[in-house]
Structure formats: C-alpha cells, structure tokens
Amino acid sequence: MFSGDDKPEKTSGGIGGPSISAGVEFAEFIGLSASESGNGELEFQSELVALLVDLGGIEVYSRFGQGINSPSGNELSVFLIGANLGNLFPLLMKERVRLFVPLTLTTDFLRVSKNQARSEFQQSSLQVASGAQLLLGGVNRRGPALLMKAEPFVGFSYSQGSLFGGGVRGFRGEVVASGFQITPRFSVRLGYRFQTREYNIDGSLYDYQLKGHSLLVGVQF
Numbered sequence: 386m387f388s389g390d391d392k393p394e395k396t397s398g399g400i401g402g403p404s405i406s407a408g409v410e411f412a413e414f415i416g417l418s419a420s421e422s423g424n425g426e427l428e429f430q431s432e433l434v435a436l437l438v439d440l441g442g443i444e445v446y447s448r449f450g451q452g453i454n455s456p457s458g459n460e461l462s463v464f465l466i467g468a469n470l471g472n473l474f475p476l477l478m479k480e481r482v483r484l485f486v487p488l489t490l491t492t493d494f495l496r497v498s499k500n501q502a503r504s505e506f507q508q509s510s511l512q513v514a515s516g517a518q519l520l521l522g523g524v525n526r527r528g529p530a531l532l533m534k535a536e537p538f539v540g541f542s543y544s545q546g547s548l549f550g551g552g553v554r555g556f557r558g559e560v561v562a563s564g565f566q567i568t569p570r571f572s573v574r575l576g577y578r579f580q581t582r583e584y585n586i587d588g589s590l591y592d593y594q595l596k597g598h599s600l601l602v603g604v605q606f
Contacts, residue, residue, distance in 0.1 A: 401564060401574075403439060403606050406436070406438075407601065408601035414497060415428055426505070427461060428457065433465075435601060448465040463497050467493025491513075494509045495508055508553075512538045518532065536558070541553065553584050556581055571605065576601040
C-alpha cells in the first residue's frame with residue numbers, strides 16, 4: 386500500500402519534484418485539565434521555526450524554538466520532528482482537476498520542556514490519516530498548480546522509558562501553490578498548513594492540545 390511503485394495514480398497527484406521549504410509556525414500549546422497539579426505549566430503561545438522536506442510520497446518536517454516565555458513564567462524549549470508516508474487513491478481524473486483519497490501514516494516526536502531542565506512533556510506518536518486531496522492545474526506535473534488537502538487522524542502516543550501512554554487525535558490541512566518558475570530547473574513553492582492535535586495520556590497531567598498555523602516558502606527542483 387505504501388510502496389514506491391511508479392503507478393499513474395500516485396505520480397499524477399503530485400505538484401512537481403522534490404522541494405525544501407522554510408517558514409514560521411504560529412503555535413499554541415494548552416493544558417486540557419486544570420485539576421491536576423502541574424498541568425498548564427508548559428503552556429505557550431509563540432512563533433516556531435518551521436522546516437519541510439517534500440520528496441513526493443515522503444515528507445520530513447520539523448518545528449522548534451527556544452527561550453519561549455509562558456504564562457506560568459517558565460522559559461520553554463520546543464522541538465517537534467516527524468515524517469509522513471502516504472499514497473493516493475484517485476476518485477476523479479481530469480486534465481486540470483484531480484480528486485484523490487489520501488492515506489497517510491505519520492510518526493513524530495514532540496518535546497516541550499523548561500529550559501535547563503529535564504523534559505516535562507515528551508511523547509512519540511504513530512498516526513493514521515485519511516481525507517480528501519484536490520489538485521488543480523499542474524498538467525503533466527508542470528506549470529502552476531494548486532493543491533488542497535484535509536485529513537483527520539487518530540493514533541497512539543507513548544513516552545520512551547515511561548509507563549505513560551495514551552491516544553492522540555486531530556486534524557490537519559494544507560494549501561500549496563507551486564510551479565512558479567524562476568529558472569529552467571527551479572521553481573517557487575508557497576504553502577499554508579494548519580494542524581490541531583489532542584494528547585489523551587494516562588491520567589490527565591500530560592493532556593495537552595497543540596495548534597499550529599504554518600507559512601512556508603520553498604524551492605522545488
């Protein structure tokens with residue numbers, strides 16, 4: 386299902402070749418229970434550095450920041466890294482309009498900690514997502530194209546070396562404009578991504594919600 390076979394339905398869903406993008410994410414991390422001692426100490430609302438490497442069926446992404454001030458007075462560090470592995474199943478195939486059902490497997494790691502202290506929130510997760518993906522333009526993977534994608538997801542979360550674990554669920558969407566040629570070999574890619582996720586860990590001390598709006602500018606090869 387997640388093979389590298391060069392099938393027409395997989396390649397026709399793309400918006401060009403590999404790309405590297407960078408930008409900013411406006412992130413919010415909120416504790417979901419005020420009844421547990423310590424819940425909410427890691428809350429923040431701040432900008433993070435956003436990076437994305439898109440290789441077609443595989444994406445590697447990261448978000449990070451340091452010295453983030455929180456309402457509780459703590460100075461926090463944030464680090465997120467993950468990868469999406471996916472495939473597309475066609476529903477509608479026209480020359481300039483293509484509709485797909487994506488199936489995506491995601492694994493990532495999120496750490497939010499007080500600076501110069503051991504990690505307070507540290508969770509790895511495995512998620513499965515599906516939804517809809519619409520591609521406009523980009524005939525034969527060339528020329529300007531607009532991609533819109535929306536995926537709810539569910540999964541489980543765990544902390545290495547700890548008995549604490551639980552579930553994670555959420556929604557992510559993106560809009561990508563690509564194919565703006567700057568040289569015969571390179572083109573510009575512009576993207577917006579939104580994601581919200583809720584961690585439901587054993588107990589409620591580590592129950593948090595993470596939201597993020599990302600703006601990305603990249604170079605496509």
